[in-house]
Amino acid sequence: MVLPIIIAIIALFVSFGVWLNFSAQRSQRRQVQTLAELPCPACNTPCGTEAAEQARQAHLERCREARRQRPDVLVNFVRYWVIACPHCGNEARFHFQTLRLSHSNHDAPVAIEKSKRPDR
Numbered sequence: 001m002v003l004p005i006i007i008a009i010i011a012l013f014v015s016f017g018v019w020l021n022f023s024a025q026r027s028q029r030r031q032v033q034t035l036a037e038l039p040c041p042a043c044n045t046p047c048g049t050e051a052a053e054q055a056r057q058a059h060l061e062r063c064r065e066a067r068r069q070r071p072d073v074l075v076n077f078v079r080y081w082v083i084a085c086p087h088c089g090n091e092a093r094f095h096f097q098t099l100r101l102s103h104s105n106h107d108a109p110v111a112i113e114k115s116k117r118p119d120r
C-alpha cells in the first residue's frame, strides 16, 4: 500500500527535475536566439547566433572567475551579457532577463558581500 505512493512521489520528483532541465535549456536557447536577432545599437545589424553564444559563454566564464577570486562573497551575478558586434565592434549589454539590448557601460557591481545580505 505504501510502495505505490513512494514510487509515485519519486516519479513526481524525477518528472519535475526533467521538466526543470528542459525549461532552463529552452530559456537559454530563447535568450541566445533573441540576442542574435536584435539589431546592434550602433550599426543596426543583427549580431548573429555565433556572437550571441560567445557573449553567453563569456558571461558564464566571468561568473566562474568571480567565484574563484572571491569565494568569501555571495556573488550576485550581473544580469547582462556583454556582446561585441561582429560587424562594427560596438560593445552592448544584453539584459537576458528582460531580453533587451542597451549601450555598454562596464562599471556595474559584480558581487554583494555576505554581510550586506538583507535577510540575515
Ligand SMILES: [Zn+2]
Binding pocket: 040, 041, 042, 043, 044, 045, 085, 086, 087, 088, 089, 090
Ligand atoms: Zn554593430
